[in-house]
Amino acid sequence: MREQQLKAFGQAVRHWRTGQRLSQEELASRCGFHRTYIGQIERGERNPSLLNILTLCRTLGVSLPNFFTHYETTIGTSV
Amino acid sequence: MREQQLKAFGQAVRHWRTGQRLSQEELASRCGFHRTYIGQIERGERNPSLLNILTLCRTLGVSLPNFFTHYETTIGTSV
Incomplete structure (x- = not known):
C-alpha cells in the first residue's frame, strides 16, 4: 500500500511535469531541490x-x- | 510563508476532525500516531x-x- 501510494504520487508528478515540458532536472532546479530528487519522487x-x-x-x-x-x-486504477 | 502553509494545513485537519467529532487523541489513535502528534499538526x-x-x-x-x-x-484568506 505504502509503495503504491508513493508510486501513484510519483506518476502524478510526472503527469504534470511532462505536461509543462520540463525535464526532471529543470523542475528540480526551479523548485530548489537536488537534481536527483524529482527522479526519486517519480519512482516512488x-x-x-x-x-x-x-x-x-x-x-x-x-x-x-x-x-x-x-x-x-491513479491509485484508484492501480489498487 | 512556510509557517502560514503549515498552519493552514493544521486548520484543515482541525476542520475535518471536529466535523467527525473526534478528539485529537482519538484521531491520533485511529491513525496510529503518537497522541501529541495531531495537536502539533494543528498548531502548524x-x-x-x-x-x-x-x-x-x-x-x-x-x-x-x-x-x-x-x-x-484557508491559505487564500490568510495570506
Missing part, C-alpha cells in the same frame, strides 16, 4: 513532506485539488 | 509526510481533493 522512492509537495504543485502551476484528483484516479 | 508545528497526510485523510473520511480545497480556501 521518496516520501515527500507537505512543504515539498506545496513547492512542487506551485512550480508545476497546478492547484492541490487538481493534483490530488489525478493522484486518486 | 509539524511538516507531515505524504504518507501521514494520506493516513489522516483516509481516517477522517475525506478525499484528498476535498481536503486540499479547504486548505486552499
Whole structure:
C-alpha cells in the first residue's frame, strides 16, 4: 500500500511535469531541490513532506485539488 | 510563508476532525500516531509526510481533493 501510494504520487508528478515540458532536472532546479530528487519522487522512492509537495504543485502551476484528483484516479486504477 | 502553509494545513485537519467529532487523541489513535502528534499538526508545528497526510485523510473520511480545497480556501484568506 505504502509503495503504491508513493508510486501513484510519483506518476502524478510526472503527469504534470511532462505536461509543462520540463525535464526532471529543470523542475528540480526551479523548485530548489537536488537534481536527483524529482527522479526519486517519480519512482516512488521518496516520501515527500507537505512543504515539498506545496513547492512542487506551485512550480508545476497546478492547484492541490487538481493534483490530488489525478493522484486518486491513479491509485484508484492501480489498487 | 512556510509557517502560514503549515498552519493552514493544521486548520484543515482541525476542520475535518471536529466535523467527525473526534478528539485529537482519538484521531491520533485511529491513525496510529503518537497522541501529541495531531495537536502539533494543528498548531502548524509539524511538516507531515505524504504518507501521514494520506493516513489522516483516509481516517477522517475525506478525499484528498476535498481536503486540499479547504486548505486552499484557508491559505487564500490568510495570506
